[in-house]
Amino acid sequence: xxxxxxxxxxxxxxxxxxxxxxxxxxxxxxxxxxxxxxxxxxxxxxxxxxxxxxxxxxxxxxxxxxxxxxxxxxxxxxxxxxxxxxxxxxxxxxxxxxxxxxxxxxxxxxxxxxxxxxxxxxxxxxxxxxxxxxxxxxxxxxxxxxxxxxxxxxxxxxxxxxxxxxxxxxxxxxxxxxxxxxxxxxxxxxxxxxxxxxxxxxxxxxxxxxxxxxxxxxxxxxxxxxxxxxxxxxxxxxxxxxxxxxxxxxxxxxxxxxxxxxxxxxxxxxxxxxxxxxxxxxxxxxxxxxxxxxxxxxxxxxxxxxxxxxxxxxxxxxxxxxxxxxxxxxxxxxxxxxxxxxxxxxxxxxxxxxxxxxxxxxxxxxxxxxxxxxxxxxxx
Numbered sequence: 001x002x003x004x005x006x007x008x009x010x011x012x013x014x015x016x017x018x019x020x021x022x023x024x025x026x027x028x029x030x031x032x033x034x035x036x037x038x039x040x041x042x043x044x045x046x047x048x049x050x051x052x053x054x055x056x057x058x059x060x061x062x063x064x065x066x067x068x069x070x071x072x073x074x075x076x077x078x079x080x081x082x083x084x085x086x087x088x089x090x091x092x093x094x095x096x097x098x099x100x101x102x103x104x105x106x107x108x109x110x111x112x113x114x115x116x117x118x119x120x121x122x123x124x125x126x127x128x129x130x131x132x133x134x135x136x137x138x139x140x141x142x143x144x145x146x147x148x149x150x151x152x153x154x155x156x157x158x159x160x161x162x163x164x165x166x167x168x169x170x171x172x173x174x175x176x177x178x179x180x181x182x183x184x185x186x187x188x189x190x191x192x193x194x195x196x197x198x199x200x201x202x203x204x205x206x207x208x209x210x211x212x213x214x215x216x217x218x219x220x221x222x223x224x225x226x227x228x229x230x231x232x233x234x235x236x237x238x239x240x241x242x243x244x245x246x247x248x249x250x251x252x253x254x255x256x257x258x259x260x261x262x263x264x265x266x267x268x269x270x271x272x273x274x275x276x277x278x279x280x281x282x283x284x285x286x287x288x289x290x291x292x293x294x295x296x297x298x299x300x301x302x303x304x305x306x307x308x309x310x311x312x313x314x315x316x317x318x319x320x321x322x323x324x325x326x327x328x329x330x331x332x333x334x335x336x337x338x339x340x341x342x343x344x345x346x347x348x349x350x351x352x353x354x355x356x357x358x359x360x361x362x363x364x365x366x367x368x369x370x371x372x373x374x375x376x377x378x379x380x
Contacts (some may be wrong), residue, residue: 010190013182014204016263017167021194023041024196032140033273034193040234040280057285057323059237064240065089067224068106071217074241074248077101101136102216108132108221113236116228120183125205128221129376133214146172151212163256179204194256196219201226201274203265206255207353240272241265251275294319297376310335310345315354318368326355326366 007248014022026034027299042372046123069077069084077084077098084102087094096101108131115124122234137143145155147169155164168177183201192200202223209215220241244251251294254271297319301312318324332342346366349355355366369375 010192012200012265013178013187014200014207016242017171020263021115022200022258022263022265027266029271030266030270030273033277034195037195037276037280038217039275040277040284056237059283063237063239064106064109067220068102068108070245071105071220072098074245074251075214075216088254097136100134104119104132104134105217107223108217109224109236112221112228113227115225116233116279118181120222120225122173122180122313125176125180125218125222127224129166129211129214129218131213132217132221137213139212143214146176146210147212153209153212155209163206163252164209166207171206171372172210175208176210179208183222195227195232195273195276195284196269198223198226198230198232199269200265201257202272203258203268207258238276238283240275240279243275243278243345293373297373301376308345310337310342313351314345315349315368315372318355318372324367327363 009023009025011021011023016022029034041331042369065085065088065345068079068088079096079098079102086092087099087103088106094103108128111128111131112297118124126144133143142151149169151169154162155166155168156162177199182197182204182339184194185197186251200220205219205222206215223240224235250271250341256270257267258283262269295342301307305310307315310331314326326346328339328346332339336343346355346357350357352367353369354372354377355368357364357366359365
């Protein structure tokens with residue numbers, strides 16, 4: 001690959017065992033990718049400016065689920081997407097090691113959102129690794145600690161060929177301190193683009209391979225932490241592992257390029273930014289598809305003679321506010337009707353299978369069913 005029209009080469013504090021420093025350049029394609037990602041992900045979900053907070057939370061949970069499942073599948077978790085999603089949504093306990101890996105990833109991603117405002121420390125990294133690997137390692141005591149000199153860890157490809165031998169264990173503590181200093185922007189000599197910094201951290205942890213197992217999942221979690229800390233909160237809506245899983249060989253080749261081409265991280269950065277661009281593209285497509293569905297259902301509702309205009313209005317509101325709750329008195333006031341009319345409206349929606357009702361204290365509360373869109377397509 002020819003890297004043309006690039007800025008000068010930038011060196012990094014990350015070094016090989018022999019002391020050679022990793023570096024990168026910013027070719028035109030990488031600059032373009034960073035610009036596009038900044039436009040799409042600089043803190044707001046621009047493609048969903050009209051999306052309600054409830055719907056944003058749904059996108060957030062969906063992103064969590066996708067990243068939890070696919071990041072685990074990259075590391076060998078053997079379960080179907082449907083079964084894993086059912087476990088996470090229902091809250092049931094994991095049945096095997098693969099499901100436990102996925103649940104760990106889900107909880108770790110939730111934890112990252114809480115830690116995004118805090119500086120990186122070795123202890124935070126140990127805690128993240130502990131969350132990722134809890135009850136999934138052959139040696140339970142290896143969770144949340146650095147590998148020891150007697151633990152000979154190498155990285156192999158799917159055929160068993162060794163393609164990376166990480167630095168010796170006896171130097172990991174110092175390397176970890178250097179990683180934290182870089183993560184916390186203690187190197188003030190030159191500006192480093194926040195996403196470049198996050199990508200370097202992803203590579204750095206994978207390169208050092210400081211843990212016995214779970215390094216890949218922890219590295220991707222660290223990337224999310226660094227990105228969100230830099231203000232790319234929109235990343236909580238997307239899954240990089242979902243994109244990587246479609247072509248894992250390209251992901252691992254990007255790692256290998258850096259080691260075999262004079263410690264040049266440019267290739268890995270290009271690949272990683274390409275993954276992000278694809279993830280944002282898929283997010284925009286999902287949001288746009290959802291918006292079209294809502295618009296179609298709204299038009300469908302307005303044409304249904306079997307539903308009154310008040311019922312149509314509350315259903316349209318419910319489609320946009322998935323966690324909304326309604327009461328007879330609130331419905332009565334909103335439409336300036338008598339209590340009995342409001343009660344009839346809501347109970348009829350329950351009868352049609354579109355709403356559920358429950359008693360809270362002495363008050364009836366109504367809420368839309370989870371599959372409201374699908375149910376509405378059956379209403380005549």
